[in-house]
Amino acid sequence: MLTNLKNKRKGAFIAFFPMLIIVMIAMGGIVVDISFARVTYNQLQTATDAAALAGATALVNGSDAAQNAANATFDHNLILSERANNIVIEVGRWEEDTFTPSAGGEAESTPNAVKVTAEATPPSYFIPLLRDLLREEEAIAIAGNAASSTAINSSSERDIIFVVDAGRDMNAFTSYRHQRDVPSGVTKYKTAVGYVNYPCCFPNHPPADFVAGAGDLSFHPLLGRIATNATKFVAYPIMYTLNTIKSLMKWTDGPVYLPYKKGGENWVAPYPYPAGSWNNYIAYVKVDFGVSSAGYRGTYFTGTWDSYLMDMYPGYSESPRLWLSETIQPWESTRVAVRDVITNHLTDSSDHIGLVLFNGVAPDSAVLERQLATENGSDVDVILHGIKTTNPVPGNPDLFYFTAVQPGRQPGHYSMGSIIYPGLSMAIDELTSDRSREDAKKIIVLFSSADFNAIITSFNPFGFFTNFIETVQPEVDRAIQHNIKIHTVGYQYLGQPELLQTHIAEPTGGQSLIVPYPATNRDTGGNAILNEPYLFSDILADWLNEGDSAQLVK
Structure with missing residues (x-):
């Protein structure tokens, strides 16, 4: 079983x-x-x-x-x-x-x-x-x-402050003195002959019968016989006296134009600006080492005239029309880059934009030109470039001159020297003020000539204030504390731009750029294209558009 x-x-x-x-x-x-x-x-x-x-x-x-x-x-x-x-x-x-x-x-x-x-x-x-x-x-x-x-x-809301060096070094590439700092073999920058002061500076009140010569001017409407090229008039020997040179150049020490010939066919020109004199310009052309090194000693043309103004009287109170020039470098490329990045890349209403210029040697020498605001930032370009009208030269419609409506800014605008510390301090103050939004991404874009070797000092109760890189460390620490990113822009052969990267940009998580000399585009022969500034606004836009704060929440 x-x-x-x-x-x-x-x-x-x-x-x-x-x-x-x-x-x-x-x-x-x-x-x-x-x-x-x-x-x-x-x-x-x-x-x-x-x-x-x-x-x-x-x-x-x-x-x-x-x-x-x-x-x-x-x-x-x-x-x-x-x-x-x-x-x-x-x-x-x-x-x-x-x-x-x-x-x-x-x-x-x-x-x-x-x-x-x-x-x-x-x-x-x-x-x-x-x-x-x-x-x-x-x-x-x-x-x-x-x-x-x-x-x-959170970075869809951005508070951005442009901090721009307005010191005299921002015209360095236009000066013959600076060319000694450019290595041999590099094609030197030269402004377009006559561009700084002509056509921008035709006299505001020319004599009634003044008529500019047609074509090749033999008389500059502002500067007498200052030539519009280096070879039109030969250089005068340096032993010539001041009065002899002034007589040859058709200059007067008086305040008004004087007739050179009966009938007013040519005129004797007064010195055009509040600071300086024809005597100072003559002395500069005779003895300045930079002019001599460039091969223009004793040559009176708009190249040496431009360099003289850049070196001796760049400020607005001294030479108040230099902001009209479009060939003062690296100043012009900087102004254009700021304008372009605002116009083409910062068009969203969530972007609040401010502007600080630092220009001076005192701890409080920075100027808050524009507070953080919701507007589109177009007035930043008005501050930097000003407003001007274009007018034909009487008797020669092929030539033109500018009339200032609202002054812009120029290198040395407020003072001859500049230090970074006040500019950074003012920008950080603005980004930590009530005008800055709590959740907004906070950014500083710093443009500097990086002249950290300058021992330009300002006395204060704690001693002399210098422009050494170490003086900015407290502001860098403050930027880190408030999560403010600082991007830096320096310029080749001008100061020590690498220190901007190592001491300011990198510690705050920012990016750094050294704009190639002379801050303009070059042709195939290596010559600077005067009316084509080196445009680096796309690089700035890439920095600003870094989306490192995006995060998943659900």
Whole structure:
């Protein structure tokens, strides 16, 4: 009987074996399909995370840019080799752990977050087969996976202050003295002959019968017989007296024009600016080492005239029309870069812009030219470039001159020297004031001639204040404390621009640029193209658009 019982049990197992196979297949199929579902979900979540971060990073360029950037990431983050579907990208505000989409596509306040949702259907190989085997209409099924991600970027609001060196060194490339600092073999920078003072400075009140000569002027309307090129008039021997040279050049020490010939065909010109004199200019041309090294000793033309003004009387109170010039370098390239980055790259209303000029040797010598404000920043260019009108020269419509409507700024505008410390201090004060937004990304862009060897000092109760790089360390520490990033711009062959990078930019997490000499574009022969400043605003824009603060919140 025991043997018969064992045989019956064996028969029972054989009877249940097909059902066991079905159960095992079902379980195996579920495991495989669940694995695919898990992989699908993980890849989908990764894709929505990447899209949200990309969108939040691009918020600094506007809502459309954020949506485009988020959508583009799905082309690279595929789900089992397929693009996600039912993608929804929303721009809005993240506040108090809640996302609120922008109403009607336009945020009522500045958007700071991007929410991305998407779906993907995982492959299901075994569940349909099991359903057929069981002949059931309703069976276990794995539905399409959905994922959602939200990222914020506080840097969509930016408080940016441009801190610009307005010291006399910002005209260094226009001066013959500076050419001694440029290595041999490098083509030296020369301003366009006559450009600084002609056509920009035709006399405000010329004599009624003054008529400029046609074509090749033999008489400069502002400067007497200062030639418009270096070879038109020969250099006068240095032994000539001051009066002899003034007589030859048709200059007068008096305040008004005097007729040179009967009928007023030519005129004797007075010295045009408040500071300096014809005697000072003559002495400069005779004895200045930079002029002599350039080969222009005793040569009276607009090249030596421009250099004389840059070296001796650059300030606004001394030579009040130099801001009109477009060839004072590196000042002009700096002004153009600031203008271009504001006009073309800082167009979002969430960008607040300020301007500080530092120009002087006292700890309080910086000037807050523009407080942080919500306007588009166009008035920053008005401050730097001024406003002028263009007028034809009487009797010669092919020539023109400028009339100042609102003065701009020029190197040495307020004072001859400059130190960095006051400029950085004032900018940090502004970025930590009530005008700066708590959640905004805080940025300083510093332009400096980096003359850290200058021992220009200012006496204060604690001793003499110098321009050594160590004096800016307290302000760098303060910038780090308040999470203020400082980007720096220096200039080749001018000061020590590498110290701007190592002591200011790098410690604060900023970037650094050394603008190549002479801050203009060059032609194929290596000569400076005078009316083409070296445009580096795109580099500045890339710095400002760094989206390192985007982060996932949900």
